[in-house]
Amino acid sequence: MHNPVLSVVSSEELRRLDAVLTVSETHDAVDDAWRDIRSGSAIGGKAVLSLCEDDFWAMPEFEAERESFASERLGWKLSSLYSVNPRFGGVKIIGANAFNRRRGLPRSTSTYLLLDKMTLRPLAIFDGTALSAARTGTYASLVLETFVETPMKISVFLVGAGPVARSVIDCLSFTGSKRIERIFIRSRFPENATRLADAAASSTPIALVPVEDNAALADCALVITATNSRDPVFDDHELARDAATLHLGGDEIPEAYLKRALRTGVVICDDLKTVSRRNSQSVSLYFSRRGLSLETAGPLLGIGELSAPAGWQDSRPGPVCVTCVGLPMLDLYVAEATWEKLVKARG
Numbered sequence: 001m002h003n004p005v006l007s008v009v010s011s012e013e014l015r016r017l018d019a020v021l022t023v024s025e026t027h028d029a030v031d032d033a034w035r036d037i038r039s040g041s042a043i044g045g046k047a048v049l050s051l052c053e054d055d056f057w058a059m060p061e062f063e064a065e066r067e068s069f070a071s072e073r074l075g076w077k078l079s080s081l082y083s084v085n086p087r088f089g090g091v092k093i094i095g096a097n098a099f100n101r102r103r104g105l106p107r108s109t110s111t112y113l114l115l116d117k118m119t120l121r122p123l124a125i126f127d128g129t130a131l132s133a134a135r136t137g138t139y140a141s142l143v144l145e146t147f148v149e150t151p152m153k154i155s156v157f158l159v160g161a162g163p164v165a166r167s168v169i170d171c172l173s174f175t176g177s178k179r180i181e182r183i184f185i186r187s188r189f190p191e192n193a194t195r196l197a198d199a200a201a202s203s204t205p206i207a208l209v210p211v212e213d214n215a216a217l218a219d220c221a222l223v224i225t226a227t228n229s230r231d232p233v234f235d236d237h238e239l240a241r242d243a244a245t246l247h248l249g250g251d252e253i254p255e256a257y258l259k260r261a262l263r264t265g266v267v268i269c270d271d272l273k274t275v276s277r278r279n280s281q282s283v284s285l286y287f288s289r290r291g292l293s294l295e296t297a298g299p300l301l302g303i304g305e306l307s308a309p310a311g312w313q314d315s316r317p318g319p320v321c322v323t324c325v326g327l328p329m330l331d332l333y334v335a336e337a338t339w340e341k342l343v344k345a346r347g
Contacts, residue, residue: 007124009342017345021134021338023174030138033333036085038309044083044328046274051076062099072188073230073250074098075107081328088339089115090332092128098228107162107228108132112335124339128331129163131338135330136248137167139270139322140224141175142306146313147244147266147320148222153181157217159233160226161187161196164248168224169196173204182207184216188227214238225252232282236260244320253282258321265318268304269294275325283323 014020021029036042053074057066079094096108112128115121148154156172158165165185172180183206187193193210201208209216217223217238225233226248236257239245242265247253261267269275269283276284276295283303284294294303304312307327 006122009124009126011127019342019345023170026134027138029333029337030135030330033330037307037329042085042329046328047080049078071230072098073228075228083328083332085332088117088336089120090335092331114335114339131334133163133167135334136164136326137171139324140168141171143246143322144176150221154221155219156180156183157220157223158183158185161192164226169200173206177205180206182209184209184211186211225249227252247323250280251282251285258286261319261321266320268312268322270324270327271307272298272305278325281323
């Protein structure tokens with residue numbers, strides 16, 4: 001039997017051989033993933049070990065800086081996302097701590113291990129950080145294409161200025177450049193919003209407008225949050241009443257908005273069980289704070305899931321609130337497509 005040789009793939013090699021997936025290729029890989037997720041031929045799970053923030057701040061070298069993180073979660077955790085499809089298996093390992101930025105490091109770093117499906121022996125190790133951001137940005141395309149219906153060009157409000165926010169801009173530029181007039185960008189630190197707008201301006205026809213408050217929210221048909229905030233990043237009254245919102249971070253949305261969406265609109269997760277068990281985002285916390293479970297109560301309340309074969313596309317007048325925790329199968333398909341492109345480039 002053939003024994004695959006483990007290949008350690010650097011980001012530099014991917015760039016040198018032009019094997020980095022384009023935005024179009026990433027969308028194609030993710031489309032394949034959603035097809036197989038909904039058919040049941042791609043499965044996976046997620047395990048998260050959350051570490052106690054008090055233990056971190058109790059360390060003498062860090063305790064003096066605790067006050068500066070009053071509005072931001074450390075998100076200090078070790079995560080493992082594992083999945084298989086008809087051809088490959090994969091495991092993504094993520095180490096995250098928002099304090100990393102103080103040391104000039106990314107908040108989170110991902111390492112992806114791609115496996116042969118039949119033997120489950122490793123084929124390749126990738127730096128998974130860029131792969132992860134790329135697949136997360138495609139959620140914005142999915143929400144735009146499925147839930148935002150308007151004959152006029154729209155404005156989008158993006159809260160966050162990290163790698164996921166950049167991927168959101170790239171993905172919306174690919175799928176929505178004819179529908180989106182401008183993207184407002186807000187960050188906890190205004191200079192980060194300006195830096196992101198400047199960096200992405202040359203690669204998109206959409207106007208990128210850094211802002212320092214939520215005044216423009218009322219004019220936006222789509223709102224996307226990708227932050228590590230401890231508290232809601234907007235108030236319900238600031239939104240357009242029928243806006244669609246996509247939440248890719250933590251506890252970012254107010255209960256008043258979620259209650260209104262449950263009562264008069266549509267609430268959707270990428271996968272109810274995964275979001276519920278992770279219990280770090282507003283929609284799952286809404287239930288757990290009441291001694292309930294999103295996994296149990298969600299179906300009774302009509303909360304849909306993108307991973308289901310049908311039903312999640314249904315819409316009605318009112319707000320659309322979508323929460324996504326990031327499915328491991330999406331990572332697998334992006335890693336698979338990257339591996340196949342690299343093998344071809346290596347000849």
